[in-house]
Amino acid sequence: RAPGPFDPEHGHEQVVYCHDRASGLRAIIAIHSTALGPALGGTRFYPYPTEEDALADVLRLSRGMTYKCALAGLDHGGGKAVIIGDPATDKSEALLRAYGRFVESLGGRYVTACDVGTYVGDMDVIHRETGHVVGRSEVHGGSGDSSVLTAFGVFTAMRACAAHVWGSDSLRDRTVGVAGVGKVGHLLVGHLLDAGAQVVVTDVSTRAVERVRSEHPEVDVVAGPDALVGSALDVYAPCALGGALDRATVDALSAKIVCGAANNQLADDGAGHLAERLLERGITYAPDYLVNAGGVIQVTDEQEGFDMARARHRVEGLFATTEAVLARAAEQGISPARAADHLAEERIAAIGGRFPYLRR
Amino acid sequence: RAPGPFDPEHGHEQVVYCHDRASGLRAIIAIHSTALGPALGGTRFYPYPTEEDALADVLRLSRGMTYKCALAGLDHGGGKAVIIGDPATDKSEALLRAYGRFVESLGGRYVTACDVGTYVGDMDVIHRETGHVVGRSEVHGGSGDSSVLTAFGVFTAMRACAAHVWGSDSLRDRTVGVAGVGKVGHLLVGHLLDAGAQVVVTDVSTRAVERVRSEHPEVDVVAGPDALVGSALDVYAPCALGGALDRATVDALSAKIVCGAANNQLADDGAGHLAERLLERGITYAPDYLVNAGGVIQVTDEQEGFDMARARHRVEGLFATTEAVLARAAEQGISPARAADHLAEERIAAIGGRFPYLRR
Numbered sequence: 001r002a003p004g005p006f007d008p009e010h011g012h013e014q015v016v017y018c019h020d021r022a023s024g025l026r027a028i029i030a031i032h033s034t035a036l037g038p039a040l041g042g043t044r045f046y047p048y049p050t051e052e053d054a055l056a057d058v059l060r061l062s063r064g065m066t067y068k069c070a071l072a073g074l075d076h077g078g079g080k081a082v083i084i085g086d087p088a089t090d091k092s093e094a095l096l097r098a099y100g101r102f103v104e105s106l107g108g109r110y111v112t113a114c115d116v117g118t119y120v121g122d123m124d125v126i127h128r129e130t131g132h133v134v135g136r137s138e139v140h141g142g143s144g145d146s147s148v149l150t151a152f153g154v155f156t157a158m159r160a161c162a163a164h165v166w167g168s169d170s171l172r173d174r175t176v177g178v179a180g181v182g183k184v185g186h187l188l189v190g191h192l193l194d195a196g197a198q199v200v201v202t203d204v205s206t207r208a209v210e211r212v213r214s215e216h217p218e219v220d221v222v223a224g225p226d227a228l229v230g231s232a233l234d235v236y237a238p239c240a241l242g243g244a245l246d247r248a249t250v251d252a253l254s255a256k257i258v259c260g261a262a263n264n265q266l267a268d269d270g271a272g273h274l275a276e277r278l279l280e281r282g283i284t285y286a287p288d289y290l291v292n293a294g295g296v297i298q299v300t301d302e303q304e305g306f307d308m309a310r311a312r313h314r315v316e317g318l319f320a321t322t323e324a325v326l327a328r329a330a331e332q333g334i335s336p337a338r339a340a341d342h343l344a345e346e347r348i349a350a351i352g353g354r355f356p357y358l359r360r
Numbered sequence: 361r362a363p364g365p366f367d368p369e370h371g372h373e374q375v376v377y378c379h380d381r382a383s384g385l386r387a388i389i390a391i392h393s394t395a396l397g398p399a400l401g402g403t404r405f406y407p408y409p410t411e412e413d414a415l416a417d418v419l420r421l422s423r424g425m426t427y428k429c430a431l432a433g434l435d436h437g438g439g440k441a442v443i444i445g446d447p448a449t450d451k452s453e454a455l456l457r458a459y460g461r462f463v464e465s466l467g468g469r470y471v472t473a474c475d476v477g478t479y480v481g482d483m484d485v486i487h488r489e490t491g492h493v494v495g496r497s498e499v500h501g502g503s504g505d506s507s508v509l510t511a512f513g514v515f516t517a518m519r520a521c522a523a524h525v526w527g528s529d530s531l532r533d534r535t536v537g538v539a540g541v542g543k544v545g546h547l548l549v550g551h552l553l554d555a556g557a558q559v560v561v562t563d564v565s566t567r568a569v570e571r572v573r574s575e576h577p578e579v580d581v582v583a584g585p586d587a588l589v590g591s592a593l594d595v596y597a598p599c600a601l602g603g604a605l606d607r608a609t610v611d612a613l614s615a616k617i618v619c620g621a622a623n624n625q626l627a628d629d630g631a632g633h634l635a636e637r638l639l640e641r642g643i644t645y646a647p648d649y650l651v652n653a654g655g656v657i658q659v660t661d662e663q664e665g666f667d668m669a670r671a672r673h674r675v676e677g678l679f680a681t682t683e684a685v686l687a688r689a690a691e692q693g694i695s696p697a698r699a700a701d702h703l704a705e706e707r708i709a710a711i712g713g714r715f716p717y718l719r720r
Contacts, residue, residue, distance in 0.1 A: 005379075006379055006411055011379070012379060013378070013379055014378050014462065017365035017366060017374060017375040017376070018373070019365075019372060020715070020716060021371060022715075026366055098715060104467070105466055105716065106467070107467040109465045354382065356380060356461045356462060358464055358465060
């Protein structure tokens with residue numbers, strides 16, 4: 001059975017169906033929790049085959065945002081929105097503005113941002129109807145490309161992993177395999193080289209590989225993820241699409257650390273078996289939603305008037321959080337993924353509000 | 361198949377699922393349309409067996425409110441809310457306040473009021489969390505018992521029916537049967553007697569009948585609705601629960617006018633056959649949702665600081681609206697129920713906003 005908005009397993013606070021006949025907008029905004037503050041999460045624009053698929057996706061993603069925001073130390077709960085349609089053909093100013101009015105109508109309980117199918121320019125349009133949108137362009141008070149601090153956050157968390165595993169946060173002379181050198185992976189390579197690491201990369205896009213090679217000729221390139229995973233690595237950094245780790249990958253991995261920007265690295269394994277297998281093999285897995293939180297930290301800073309130095313300082317906090325997650329995991333003999341969930345839940349319980357959040 | 365929130369047949373603008381784990385609140389707020397302004401509609405507190413039942417009810421009722429508000433000339437769209445639970449056991453200050461916060465979170469796009477299972481005192485509690493609630497008690501700036509102008513509105517519409525049928529709006533010496541002499545019916549009897557009408561009443565509650573008799577000894581009493589319908593009447597005024605008119609009732613009726621406060625007088629006949637049958641029999645049926653709009657006119661006046669003279673003046677407008685509905689019906693040979701729907705739709709099309717309403 002497909003989950004409904006009141007499904008007790010999910011425990012959402014508010015699910016909002018939005019419809020504007022004139023522009024054809026059909027959107028679902030899911031607010032999982034506002035215990036820590038306004039729910040934050042991007043707007044995904046996607047041609048879901050059914051309304052049920054759209055609901056299932058937005059319920060799942062918004063719940064993940066509650067954990068991500070809590071662990072990143074933000075004063076934000078978890079939310080997400082989906083617009084049902086093909087962004088290539090259905091996106092229009094009227095539709096985005098109608099959507100912006102629905103975001104505005106929630107009075108700040110939900111703050112939106114970019115996600116699959118929506119871009120900085122779309123957030124600028126939405127911003128014409130509501131202040132509750134981040135990920136805007138720099139000329140509109142936005143923080144620009146959020147890959148910048150996403151990559152820096154992955155690098156920061158990776159140093160914390162190194163400190164946990166090897167007793168020093170230095171990555172000098174460590175070999176790091178970066179799978180996917182798009183916007184985030186490419187910037188991560190720069191941080192790693194600056195830190196004295198050896199870097200091996202792969203990407204399905206030869207153009208992306210060429211760009212990295214032209215900027216950083218010292219980088220090694222291998223043919224694909226299997227070749228990368230099979231080579232001698234100290235750290236593996238999945239930075240491409242989700243589901244980076246499966247059983248075969250985990251078994252083949254020589255790296256002691258997995259720390260990358262990709263979402264849902266263990267996605268196809270809800271039961272936690274992959275996390276357990278990583279544990280058994282002595283591989284330290286830094287939970288993806290912790291490690292890639294630099295992006296949300298960057299965009300939420302816009303709400304105070306974006307300041308890169310302050311946002312970067314906040315992202316540096318991922319070092320301590322990663323340390324805390326790994327220490328808790330080691331102490332209790334549980335996977336870092338579970339330890340991260342526990343820490344997020346503890347923060348919500350300790351400082352979360354009693355009532356649904358309202359901006360006053 | 362049960363309708364979903366995006367059901368094209370209903371065409372709702374926004375459907376909001378609200379959940380507060382701590383108080384146990386589960387509510388659905390349906391905003392059918394804000395073309396004319398903030399959606400208005402009461403909060404029904406009812407132990408729906410399933411979530412689907414609750415959704416179906418709130419979708420149906422909120423759509424009706426769009427027509428009611430439009431026809432009553434209000435700057436309001438149609439909305440409704442349901443709280444799933446037993447008001448006798450599940451209602452609490454915490455639950456009502458959590459609910460009030462969700463109403464507040466919609467930033468004024470939805471204005472709530474009393475409905476089945478909620479009372480003036482509940483609105484006062486909700487008012488502690490949001491200004492977007494009417495039907496409050498007089499000490500809290502409310503308009504008190506909305507039966508007052510509901511009854512006056514029915515009386516006003518009945519005079520317009522008389523003018524249409526008999527060429528004079530006088531009810532002097534007309535015989536009016538009032539089925540149901542609770543809060544509204546009882547006040548209607550007073551207006552009718554003041555206007556020189558003969559009044560015959562019935563009610564399942566002997567206490568209600570006794571109250572009317574003690575105040576107005578000149579009123580006749582009959583045993584039940586069948587006896588009332590079967591007696592010689594000029595006007596029949598159903599003022600008890602819904603579904604007052606069925607085929608047998610319509611066939612037995614001697615009255616030339618049906619005009620009463622009850623909701624859904626033709627409820628069990630979605631196909632319009634009863635409305636057609638009334639037409640065939642030459643009975644002028646004043647649509648219930650038009651005739652009983654005095655109550656919403658009264659409570660919405662609270663938003664400007666309640667003033668009984670102004671509210672009463674607005675309710676007097678139901679005379680002209682009833683005239684317009686009956687004239688349109690006669691002109692086009694359609695039932696007044698259909699004519700009323702058309703007039704409501706025309707007003708929305710003519711002056712309704714293009715975008716979802718936002719309070720600025």
